[in-house]
Amino acid sequence: MIRMAFSVLLCAVAAQFSVPARAQGSRDLPSSTVTVVVPLAAGGPADVMARLIAQKLSPRIDRTVVVDNKPGAGGNIGAAYVAKAKPDGLTWLYTIDTVLTVNPHIYASQGFDPVKSFVPAGRFGHNLLILAVNAAKVPAKTFADLLAFSRKSPVNFGSAGVGSPGHLAFESLRMRTGINGNHIPYRGANPVMNDLVAGNIEAAFITAGALLPYIEKGDLRGLATSANARIPAIPTIPSADEAGIKGFELRVGNYLLAPAGTDAKLVEEIGSHLKAIIEMPDVRERLATLSVEPVFTGPEEAAQRLVDDRKKMGEITAAVGMKPN
Secondary structure (H helix, E strand, C coil), X not given: CHHHHHHHHHHHHHHHHHCCCCCCCHHHCXXXXXXXXXXXXXXXXXXXXXXXXXXXXXXXXXXXXXXXXXXXXXXXXXXXXXHCCCCCCCEEEEEECHHHHCHHHHCCCCCCCCCCCEEEEEXXXXXXXXXXXXXXXXXXXXXXXXXXXXXXXXXXXXXXXXXXXXXXXXXXXXXXXXXXXXXXXXXXXXXXXXXXXXXXXXXXXXXXXXXXXXXXXXXXXXXXXXXXXXXXXXXXXXXXXXXXXXXXXXXXXEEEEEECCCCHHHHHHHHHHHHHXXXXXXHHHHHHHCCEEXXXXXXXXXXXXXXXXXXXXXXXXXXXXXXXX
């Protein structure tokens, strides 16, 4: 009987080890909180988007999902934190694309490898920017007016920091049109908006969602979008082409990424959740108020888009003389 019992025990143990390994899924995650790190200041467009995703993702994976802002060094600090995190599916990075496409060209060291440190679950929507001016300080009603105004007095353009979308948009604009202006970097998008409304700077490229209330009140005036498309939330503002800025194109992509080494099946599953979330009617309605185009790109396409945009941003930063430091 003892020998028989021992044989049964051995068979049971052998059976455990002979079961094929099962790919990790969200239901296999430890019973812990999932953290989405935003490497930018709270209250900005990326932060708002991340919190929307966290709210919708939580019930789909049956885990609490929280957003943790870790700004600094143009997004490098938060991104480096995620790159060094354990690849167990509990830590994710939600960021705008410039952290991975522009920063490699302007920082001598980011604290991580922008190519090898992450795997994207997807690209979740993209934003157009609007070239806006302080209505009291700048009499320009069109971009042609602003160009003429700048030739009499340089225009101070604010941005959320060196290498931010607003900065790249300004440098690209200066390359294409010869506008006479100065770049004024800030620590985040909110201070830019505050100083633009106060008249401490004359112009900036701002997301439409943040801009709309001030345009309606007459504090700010929008002169053009950052691509050859109008924005449904503010349809009276002309596209770049319509405003006379030919070939101007800047869309800000939003990415959710995991540390390299995270189970591929889990990354794909989270990507499928993102795709489902962006198709929800209430989410699309919210994205419309933020002037975010509701597009989704899966893991493989998102990874390729980062490669392509990194090359494109390298050409722009080199053309305007931005060097790693």
